[in-house]
Amino acid sequence: MSMNNRNQRLTFSDRLYRLVLALYPGRFRREYGAEMRHTFREMRNDEQIGGGRVWLRVLADVPGSVLAEHRASFQAGEGGIKPSAYGLLLGSLLCVAIVVTNVVYPQFNYFGMNENIAMLLSVAALLAFFAATGFLVSRRTGRILVGTRVGALTALIGMGIAMLTFVAVDNLFLEIVSKQPDKLWGLQHSHFTSMRAYINVSHLRGLAFVLPLFVLIGAGCGTIGAALHKLTRQRFTSL
Secondary structure, three states: OOHHHHHHOOOHHHHHHHHHHOOOOHHHHHHHHHHHHHHHHHHHHOOOOOHHHHHHHHHHHHHHHHHHHHHHHHHOOOOOOOHHHHHHHHHHHHHHHHHHHHHHOOOOOHHHOOHHHHHHHHHHHHHHHHHHHHHHHHHHHOOHHHHHHHHHHHHHHHHHHHHHHHHHHHHHOHHHHOOOHHHHHHHHOOOOOOHHHHHHHHHHHHHHHHHHHHHHHHHHHHHHHHHHHHHHHHHHHHO
16 A cells, blocks of 8 residues: 555544654654554544543543653653753644644533533643643752743743644634634624634734733743742652
C-alpha cells in the first residue's frame, strides 16, 4: 500500500492523535507510537466507549505521561525539559480539546455535567497545571522565582495557542460554531450585525486583555507551586 493511500484512510481524529503523540520524546514514539495509535483506533471504533469519552481519556492521561516520559529521557541522558515545553504541552492539549469539542463532536455536552461545574473544573485544572510547572521546575534550583517565571511563560504560550486556535476554528468552521447558544446570545446582545465580526472582535479583546490576566495568574500559581516544593523539601529534610 502506498503512503498516499495510507494517509487517505486516516480520519481527522487520527491526525489529531498523531499531534498528541508528537508531544512524547522521540525514543518513546519509536517504541510505542504504533501500538498507541492502534489502541486509539480500537477505542474510537468501540460503540460502548464513544468518541467523546475516548478523547476525555486521552486528555486526562497525556499531561502526566508526557512529563513522566520526558523526565525518564532526561535521566537517561537524552536531554531535559525546557521551560517552554510546559506551555507547548498545555497549548497542544487545549488545541486538541477545542477542535474535538467544537468541530469533531460539536454536540459534546460534558457527559451530562452542568456546564458551569464543567467550566469550574476546567479552570481548576488550569490553575493546578500552572502550579505543577512551578513545583517541577523548582526541583532543579530550589528557587521560588524560577517557578514564578515558568508559570507565567506556561500561561503565555499555552493560553496564547488556545486563543489562536479559537480564532482559526471559529473562522474556518463558522457555520458550525455560529450555532452555539453562547455565540448566538452574544451576537444578539451586541451592536454587530455579522457573526464573523462579533467573533473576531471578541477574540482580539481576549488576546489584549484576557491573555495578560492569565499570565499574571500563571505567575501566581507557579510561585505557589515552587513555594510548596520548598516547604515540603524543608519538612522532609528536618525529619
